[in-house]
Every structure is written in structure tokens, then in C-alpha cells.
Amino acid sequence: MSCMSIFRAITARLLFSIHGIITIWRLYLVTKDTRYWYLACVLGFLLIEMTVTLGKKGGKEWKWFCPSLMIYLMCVVPAIWFLELHEMDRRIREKEKTTTNNTEVTYNDSIEQLSANLGSVLGVRFEIRIPLSLTSDEWIRTLEQILLLVLILGRWFLPKGKLTHDQLSQLLLVYIGTAADIIEFFEAFKEDQVKYNRILCITILGIWSLSLIQFSLVLTASRARRDQSGLVMKRESPDSETIGCCSPDVYGIIISILMQDLPFLVLRMLLIFRYSVLSYTNMFFTSKNTIVIILLIYRLIVVQIEKRNAKMKDKYGSAFDDYKNRGKRIMDSLSLAESASSGTGSSHYGSRAKLIHSVSCHSNGFLESQNVRRTITDSDKQRLARTLTMENIDTTIC
Template identity: 35%
Template sequence: MLTFEVIAKAVGVRMVFLLHIALCIWRLASLNNYDDFWPWVMFTGASVFLLAEAAFTLCINKHGEWRRFIPCIFIYLLGTVPVLFMLEYDLLTRRLEYKDRYNMESCTRFADNVTLTSSVAGIVIPVQLTANSWSLALQQIMLFLLVAGRWFLPKGKLSREKLSNMLLAYVGMAADILEFLSEGVGTEAVRCEKPVIIVILCIWAWSLLQFTMELNLQMTKRKKQMLSRDRRKNSILYRSRNSEVRGIFTVIIMQDGPFLVVRLYLIVMHDIFEQSLIFFTFKNILVVMLQLYRLWILTCIKLDSDEG
């Protein structure tokens, strides 16, 4: 039987997710080139799916949350990522229109004036932000909620040590994902390159799916002690090692690998040598190399345990 604390955490986090989805859709609906009704259809759909998922999880799962895949975060991303994608695409459209209107060769002089957000269905948020700032703020809130939401959700079968390691990994991932999008979209040389911006947005959306999975990027202290005591085949130890391997491949395939390819493309094809771009490129190279080194270490451990 689930305790009141577990139920309160599960429902409370999902309500916060819904509030942020509503804010994102409100911002999208406030744009003049979008109708006022269909974004709220998206919100209704997200609400129904999220509440249905909450009821199903709390009724079926005795631990209050799933372990390897977190459906509520997946639904939250389904409600926010397409909206944020459209907001960034709207900014791209505005830059292209500004460029064509004034016959400019680049987007370097594009300026987004500070405007008071408009009313949608009688709802007004009196905050003066540029369109760029609105998009960035909503992305920052989303990444913060992904980390904090996973922290406050019921931990399910995860141990506290494993959950804390995963949350620390989430913080680093969130910072790199935010920097990747801001850096790619904000680079003057490609701000009006529609195919490049769309690819960057697609990779950004792809990388966010990591937050729906259990990432085990290092062996816990208990499993290390088991390994040091007993070199024989142990099913628990093997599952832990396999989980770590899956986590490493997930980070390489969904984040550091694609981010490295895009950054190298910007450097080689567009001759962009900004300091931050070069720094994060080398950072991605170093992370990929360290992750591959870690895989090699795990392989050696497996071979040693098999021989023992």
C-alpha cells in the first residue's frame, strides 16, 4: 500500500509539470501567427495523458514509480518540447523575414524589441521579455524541472546512492544541453541557416529523452565491495555492470556524440572559432574518450571475473 507521502509526491510533481506545459502553450498561443484554440487542445491532451498515467502508475506499481523508464517525464517532454521547438522556429522565421525585408546578407543586425506579452483567453502575465528571452527562460525552467522533478518523484526501486549519482549526472547533462542549443542557435554565422537550425533543434530534442531513462554511469560502493570480495559470476553484479554499459552508450549516442558532430561541423564548414564553441568541442571529445576508456575497463573486469 502506497503511503500518503508517496502519493503526494507523485501527484505534486505531475501538477508542476502541467503548470509548465500550460505556460509554454500560453506563450505559443500569444504569438500572432498561431490560433488561440489548438494549443489548448495540446494542453488538454497532455493533461489527460499525464493524469491517466499517474492513476495507472499509482494503482499498478507498488513502489510509486517505474525504474528503467519514467512515463510521466516522457509525457511532460511531449507537452513541452514540440512547443519550444515551435517557439525557436518562430524566431527563425522572424529572422528570415527581417533579413529579406531589409535585403541583409546576414542576421547579425536582427533585433527583437522588448514587448509586453499579449493576453490569451483573458490571461495576462505582465513580464517584459524579448522573444529570445522567453524561449530561453522556458527551456531553463524545463531543464530545472526535469532534474528537480526526478528528485521529488518517488524513487521506486532505486537506492538513494544510485538516485543521487543519477541526479548529479542529470545536472551536468542539463547544463550541456542548454549550452548546446543557445550556442548553436545564437551563432551569427548560422542564425539564418534554416537546415542547420532544424538539425540543431532535432538533436536537442533527441538528447532530452535521456531524462526519461535510468542512467547508471558508475558502480555503487556496495557493488564495488561485492566485486572485491567475490570474483565469481554474480547475477546482481552483472546486471549492475550491464546497466552501466547501457548508461555509457546512452550518453554517447544521445548527447556527446551528436553534439560533437554538430560542433565539428560548425567549426569546419562554417569557419566558426568562437572560444566557447572550441571549449565545448574539446569537452565532448574528452568525454567520449573517457566513456570509451570506461567501457574498456568494464570489459577487462568482465574478462578477469570470467577467468577467476
């Protein structure tokens, strides 16, 4: 175990802990409820997980699943849920108050900072202050965006484990694209039909939480979005990376559809057809999610066809390629014969073009020539047979 692996493992988990504490700190300042500090106990599992990873795995991360990212999400996501629900209740109360007074809905969001007074020692006052002055809603959006940024940086700092450098770089690019889609998803809170609807707000938060789980699925998430862009790596063996009944490609595509694209599409279509939210961004990203799902399904079909062909080639060896080439040759010669028969006198073939016999094997098990037709036995199939190609237009085809 190298010192660099230990340093990277500690740095990543320290980054997770700092953002988790800041989020809980903000929640406490808003609600003035000390019970929310119990959410910080989840960060204690990061210490246990780091001990197991450094001791048992030798500093190498797990191949298919990243437990440290999952623990981090278990701490931060509930805190953001409470912040969003508190902000939603405040908006609804303001609307009910203005509705009762028959006045227009207005907000007087004050600029707030994060600060904590640690007391004074020998007349010296100790205080922790984050120099950011934001409104309540801006604080929530900032914490949500920093969450996605920390997920990307944390995955970069973590030891790559069994991932290659190429896979890690692709995974980080995948995370950036996924994070951009998730950030845009919160733009729905700006719509009046959404921000005063409790059910829609909870639904959006639920879909957002579901989409974050894919960050903890390492190779599967990488293959899902890599397939989406068409950058598919060729494998040497069809069964070398098979997990269960399917390959990682199939798992990645299914997870990408179920955890992000399909829920996003369903919610956006619900906003359009049920709540008449016809904004430009909503229409654009609805079309985008539809196209992505179609491409992923198409990619799923291609993966299955390639897998079947790879198994056939692995089972029959070079005979499978010979079979495909011979079939292609037969179709070419038949199409050539038909075009020559219909185009008598053509300058390409001339009036004295002749049909000759070339070497190939019919896929239907019969050998056809001008005067002979007989069934090919199993032993004959190992030998070369004759089929028709173009040379003489005067010779008839049986």
C-alpha cells in the same frame, strides 16, 4: 502506499502540467493559432499514467524508465520546436527585408508579458498575468531552461521506487551536469552562421530533443555519467544486474555517447570546419566532448575487462587468484635472477649469493631446476613444485 508517496507523485505531475500549459500558452500568444492548444491533450496521459502507477505499482516509480517524464517531454518539446521555428522564420524575413533595402540587419524585439483575459463578472475583470517582461527570444530561452529545471525537480519529487537514496542523489547530480551541457548547446543560436540557416536550426533542435530522452532513462543515465566521473560502485556478483547481453554500465556508456556527446561533437566540428564558427566557447566544448568520448570508450573497455575477470573468478574461485599470484611471483624471481647475473659483485647481493629453491608452480607446465626438467602431470599440478629464486650466484639457471 503512504500518503507522502501519493503527495509526491501528484506534486511532480502537477509541476509538469503547469510548465506544459505555460509553454503552450506562450506559443498561442505568439502565433495566435488556437490549434496549438491540442498539444495540452498529451497532458491527459499524465493522469492515466499516475493512476496506473499509484494503483498497480503502489506509488513506486518504474526502475529503468520514467514514463511521466517522457509524457511531459512529448508535450513541451513540440511546443518549443514551434516557438523556435516561428522565431527563425521571423529572423529570416527580417534579414530578407533588410537585404532588399540594402540596410543593416536590426531587430526591434518588444518586451512582452504572458497575460490572459478571463472576462468580467459583475463588473469585476479577471485576468491572469505572469510578471515577466522579456523579449521573444528571451521567452524561448527561459522556457527551455525551465524545462531542464522542471525535469530535475520532477525527478526529485517523484517517489524513488526501487532506487536507493544514494542512487537518487547521484542521479540528480547527473541531471544537473547534463542540463548544463544542454543549455550551453543552445549558445550556437547566437552565431550568425546558425540563426539564419534553416537546416542548422532544425539539426540543433533535433539533437537537443534526442539528448532530452536520456532524462527518462533512470539507472542507465545515472551509471553513464557516474562512470564518466569515475565513481563506480563495486558489485557483489558480475551477473546480478545484467540485462540481456550487457550490464547497465555498458548500456549507460553507449546511451551517453549516442544521445549526447557524439551528436554534440559532430555538430560542433561541423560548425568549425564547414561554417568557420571559431568562437571560444565552441572550441572549448568541442575539446571537452572529444575528451569525454575518449574517457567513456576507455571506461567501456575497463568494464568489459572487469566483467571477464569477475566471471573467471566466479568460475574458478580462489584458484584464479592463486594463478595470478604465482605468475607474478615467477616474473619477480626471473627478473631478480637476471639482475643478479648481470650485476656480479653487486653490494646488494654480495659475491656469495646463492640460488635456492622456493615453492611455486610454473604456468608452462614444466618444472625446472638446476639438474632436473620433467613434465608436470595433472596430479602434480595440485602439489607444490619448485622454482628458482635468488641465493647463490654461482649456480647456473637451466
